[in-house]
Amino acid sequence: MSDVPAESAASSRIAQALRDDILKGLIAPGQRLRQEDIAERLGGSRLPVREALRILAAEGLVQIEPNKGARVPSLDPGEVETLYRMRERLEPLALSESMANLSSADLAEISDIQRRIEQGVDVTEFLILDREFHMATYTGCSDEQLMLSVVRLWNSTQHYRRAFMSLTGPGRAQIVNAEHRLLMEAMDRRDPEDAELYLLGHIRRTRKELVRHPEIFSTGS
Template sequence: MAADQRWRAQRRGGESLSHFVTRTIRDAIVSGQLAPGERIPQEQIGSALDVSRIPVREALRQLESEGLVRLTPNSFARVAKLDIAEVREIYLMRERIEPLAMELSMPGLTETHLRRLDDLRKDIDANRDNSEMVLQLDRDFHLACYEGAPTRIRRLVGDFWNATQHARRAYANAVASDDEHEVMCAEHYLIYVALREGNSEQAGALMRSHIARTRLRLERERSVSSEV
């Protein structure tokens, strides 16, 4: 993709300039358009979005706090790299926090939320040959499980997902198989059923084991054992 194509974003109604720039850069990182370790072209971003350097710098500081960007004094901003120890640490935190998010979310999940979860899990199964689509749908499924949870914990979980997106992409490419896809879909189905039945304890336990299984596979895969 040509570099300038990455910054053709539209500012949403009522969206602050700082939020707009931050969202645009974050989307480019999470989607893989900016790779780990890649220099972030600040001047190009400012020019494409028709903003000064100030909101770009503010955005980079925000993204640094989210773990997506590394800033070095008197140097360029770059997309953050995580080594396997850092990825493992985040996954261990996810194993504890996401079951809690599930428990807090369940009372706020409506029939509309549950229908969307059902649609997402079916879409994941239907797109098994499109790994990038599965990555996005899998992320959407997980975050949709927590739609009823308080904003603070949803934001924390979202930051964890953003920070490890490159690791998930490497993992998906390394272990892509029909068997792996079937296991993931089966786990999503069981989580969905537990949520629909209102069993937060079971849903949380299923989510924890689901995340733990991915962590263990990540640790075993040599393709992500270096920086990702």
């Protein structure tokens, strides 16, 4: 009985380490995740490693294949476009559910995250802050299933956002900042209709630009 909490803590620790590596691009799409290698690198037995992989599979970060083990999913342009179309539907809904519950302190936090983005950061830091920005706008959404879906969609497309940002450089960051500012202004004046429209356009622009760069998918970078 006393081993159960320890195993749960080990699974959470291993899952967090793998989650960070995947989201930072240190583990690439298509890469196999061997339980023995993970246990050796991160410490622990194969049991908490197996549970950690199940956690990440539920989050959309890992794909577990029967008789083959686990790997980071590798998507084609059509699959990524579908995921972005889902984001276009779900995230404005999450934002609408959230806005009525956001406090002045919440809005100030969102503004502070955007200020840090605009200070000029590398791609890795930008992706971290951009994710923080959007998740902060959904803080007031109490629909757990909706938010689980939103997070899963972000996880599934993270690598391709990184590859795209690395390819397009500072010019894309300027567009993102302008779109973030429009969204923040709508939120400050408590206008959910405008906020939803700005968010929809923000996500849709990224989707359309991604499909114009098939090299992102063919290189596996």
